[in-house]
Amino acid sequence: MSSSSSSSCCINIVLVTVALLTVSGSSHAQLSSSFYDESCPGLPDIVLAVIAQAQLSDPRTPASLVRLHFHDCFVDGCDGSVLLDDSETIVSEKGATPNKNSARGFDVIDDIKSQVESLCPGVVSCADILALAAEASVFLSGGPSWDVPMGRRDGTTANKDGANNNLPTPFDTLDVIQSKFSAVGLDDTDLVALSGAHTFGRAQCKSFSSRLYNYSGTLRPDPSLDPSYLAMLEENCPRGGVGTTLKDLDPTTPDAFDNYYYYNLQNGRGLLQTDQELYSDTSSPIASIIDQYASDDGSFFFENFAVSMINMGSISPLTGSDGEVRFDCRKINAG
Numbered sequence: 216m217s218s219s220s221s222s223s224c225c226i227n228i229v230l231v232t233v234a235l236l237t238v239s240g241s242s243h244a245q246l247s248s249s250f251y252d253e254s255c256p257g258l259p260d261i262v263l264a265v266i267a268q269a270q271l272s273d274p275r276t277p278a279s280l281v282r283l284h285f286h287d288c289f290v291d292g293c294d295g296s297v298l299l300d301d302s303e304t305i306v307s308e309k310g311a312t313p314n315k316n317s318a319r320g321f322d323v324i325d326d327i328k329s330q331v332e333s334l335c336p337g338v339v340s341c342a343d344i345l346a347l348a349a350e351a352s353v354f355l356s357g358g359p360s361w362d363v364p365m366g367r368r369d370g371t372t373a374n375k376d377g378a379n380n381n382l383p384t385p386f387d388t389l390d391v392i393q394s395k396f397s398a399v400g401l402d403d404t405d406l407v408a409l410s411g412a413h414t415f416g417r418a419q420c421k422s423f424s425s426r427l428y429n430y431s432g433t434l435r436p437d438p439s440l441d442p443s444y445l446a447m448l449e450e451n452c453p454r455g456g457v458g459t460t461l462k463d464l465d466p467t468t469p470d471a472f473d474n475y476y477y478y479n480l481q482n483g484r485g486l487l488q489t490d491q492e493l494y495s496d497t498s499s500p501i502a503s504i505i506d507q508y509a510s511d512d513g514s515f516f517f518e519n520f521a522v523s524m525i526n527m528g529s530i531s532p533l534t535g536s537d538g539e540v541r542f543d544c545r546k547i548n549a550g
């Protein structure tokens with residue numbers, strides 16, 4: 216063997232080893248998109264059909280389901296904990312500030328679960344149903360489709376304090392949001408791509424009205440707001456008005472999953488302060504990702520969104536014989 220071929224051989228071994236270490240060290244490796252191929256082949260069809268039906272009567276359903284998966288994964292990993300109701304042993308995450316009177320779609324998950332239980336009892340976890348529901352919701356709204364890694368098991372505990380502390384709030388600074396993402400292994404590209412989920416769904420006036428009337432204690436509106444957008448928001452969310460009134464997160468195409476969210480940010484039309492703040496420094500690396508996502512027909516954003524959803528869906532899953540497969544997503548099997 217010549218010295219050049221022996222050195223290329225060593226480089227190959229190093230590369231393969233690094234690749235194996237990377238795969239086995241990541242939670243992606245424990246999950247697989249073919250996990251239920253034998254045990255519950257009808258699963259994806261049920262998920263798609265139930266959401267398509269729910270979307271007919273409530274066009275907001277897909278957005279609410281994507282958010283539920285996010286709120287599940289950021290609190291002790293994607294273990295279905297967000298779905299648990301209060302009980303003798305559980306203090307529900309539903310009572311935490313980011314979820315209370317805000318997180319929704321639980322009844323749709325119940326419908327999916329009961330149909331799945333009739334077809335393949337005791338097989339499919341609620342955590343996996345959430346991940347599949349998020350993908351189906353994006354797809355049904357015109358967004359990308361991707362193979363969802365599965366094999367998560369359900370947790371037997373909830374963490375209300377975790378929900379209060381780990382989930383980003385619309386009043387956090389960009390630094391705090393970045394650190395909440397990096398605490399679960401997600402980087403700035405994930406942050407920008409996943410924030411694109413604000414291309415659909417609604418927010419309550421109370422989630423952003425301080426921007427309209429008292430930005431950072433100035434008693435003035437947030438200067439980064441586009442004036443005509445500001446006027447529209449002020450009309451819908453009057454000072455001292457009902458904080459629970461809903462506004463579209465994306466004023467341009469409210470129920471479609473597309474890349475208008477980024478275009479809105481470029482034009483001072485981000486609804487939450489935390490959305491607009493991503494574009495506060497137009498020369499930053501984050502702003503440059505936003506510019507890329509806004510610049511084409513959405514395909515680059517779609518590709519990145521799918522990758523980041525898989526990254527988010529791989530946060531600390533319970534696998535193997537850890538946890539359980541709940542029969543009812545709202546309660547642990549022993550409770």
Ligand code: HEM
Nearest residue numbers: 278279282285317383384385409412416417418419422489
């Ligand atoms: C980056 C930090 C984030 C913050 C501060 C944030 C905050 C919020 C807030 C305040 C609302 C409105 C809640 C209400 O007023 O009731 C909301 C809605 C929503 N969020 Fe986020 N979010 C963030 C990231 C994400 C991520 C990563 C996803 C999903 C991948 C997501 C998906 C959604 C969706 C789809 C809605 C609309 C839900 C519906 O209409 O029911 N958000 N978010």
